Amino acid sequence: MVRVERNIRGKRSMPFAKVGDIEIHYDRHGQGPRLLFISGTGGDLRMKPNVFDGPLPKHFDTLAYDQRGLGQTTKPDCPYSMAQYAEDAAGLMHAIGWGSAMVIGVSFGGMVAQELAINHPHMVEGLVLCCTTPGGEGGASFPFHTIEHLKGEERARHMIPISDTRHDGAWAKANPAAYDAMVSFASLDPYADEPGTAIGRHRQLEARAKHDTWDRLDQIRCPTLVCAGRYDGIAPPATVAKMANRIRSSELRLFEGGHLFMLQDREAFPAMIRFLKGDQP
Numbered sequence: 001m002v003r004v005e006r007n008i009r010g011k012r013s014m015p016f017a018k019v020g021d022i023e024i025h026y027d028r029h030g031q032g033p034r035l036l037f038i039s040g041t042g043g044d045l046r047m048k049p050n051v052f053d054g055p056l057p058k059h060f061d062t063l064a065y066d067q068r069g070l071g072q073t074t075k076p077d078c079p080y081s082m083a084q085y086a087e088d089a090a091g092l093m094h095a096i097g098w099g100s101a102m103v104i105g106v107s108f109g110g111m112v113a114q115e116l117a118i119n120h121p122h123m124v125e126g127l128v129l130c131c132t133t134p135g136g137e138g139g140a141s142f143p144f145h146t147i148e149h150l151k152g153e154e155r156a157r158h159m160i161p162i163s164d165t166r167h168d169g170a171w172a173k174a175n176p177a178a179y180d181a182m183v184s185f186a187s188l189d190p191y192a193d194e195p196g197t198a199i200g201r202h203r204q205l206e207a208r209a210k211h212d213t214w215d216r217l218d219q220i221r222c223p224t225l226v227c228a229g230r231y232d233g234i235a236p237p238a239t240v241a242k243m244a245n246r247i248r249s250s251e252l253r254l255f256e257g258g259h260l261f262m263l264q265d266r267e268a269f270p271a272m273i274r275f276l277k278g279d280q281p
Helices: 082-095 108-119 152-163 169-174 176-187 197-209 214-219 237-246 268-277
Strands: 002-006 012-019 022-029 034-038 061-065 101-106 124-130 224-229 250-255
Touching: 012 082, 022 082, 034 082, 034 108, 061 082, 082 108, 082 197, 101 108, 101 268, 108 124, 108 197, 108 214, 124 268, 152 169, 152 176, 169 176, 214 237, 224 237, 224 268, 237 250, 250 268
Parallel strands: 034 061, 034 101, 101 124, 124 224, 224 250
Antiparallel strands: 002 012, 012 022, 022 061
């Protein structure tokens, strides 16, 4: 079931879909082949810029959503699992009438996308996995659950040199204005005090810590592009490459950047778009 809330002027806003035990807030823009975009840890469609401010809606009928525990989606206070996140994605697709789509998963969203492609192979026409890892013996991403106590600027300063290993202490000292701007941007958290936000984020991190698709990656059968930033300390390129070697019919691309390489390397989005469209470089 899909419902649409209206703002005070009666205009369309905030579409929701009932999926299992939750209501998922989503949005959809663009024209072309169907594309499901699955966002990363703490993703919230209200945060700008988001996927709809980039090039994807110019090429695809793009669907993105707040995952359980995040944004305006329901935040149940109970354990979540990675398989459950994949079921949420599949349920949302069913709710809007999609039997299949191409999928881009970023960071945590890439973990969800792995589960989706493994558990519902008929629903994933093509797959792009960005700055994500398989977990288990294949190697995990940075353990965010271990720094859950860090907030605001303290968290930002801790994560900046990990997110992009070029941005170490020496770089920060040599580029104080750029560093301060990064800290300010990374510290923004306008929805932190909303009811349920803290527990929803906590439950997501619990599920993330248990992510493990390593022994099942060979079950991904669709064409897959695996992408990483050369200087990413959250999803290290060596770990991402191991994952790519485990997936049949996969292609690995490294880009100039860290965990946010899609915003740092202008070639990243065009490469993903060409891959999903089947265009030659």
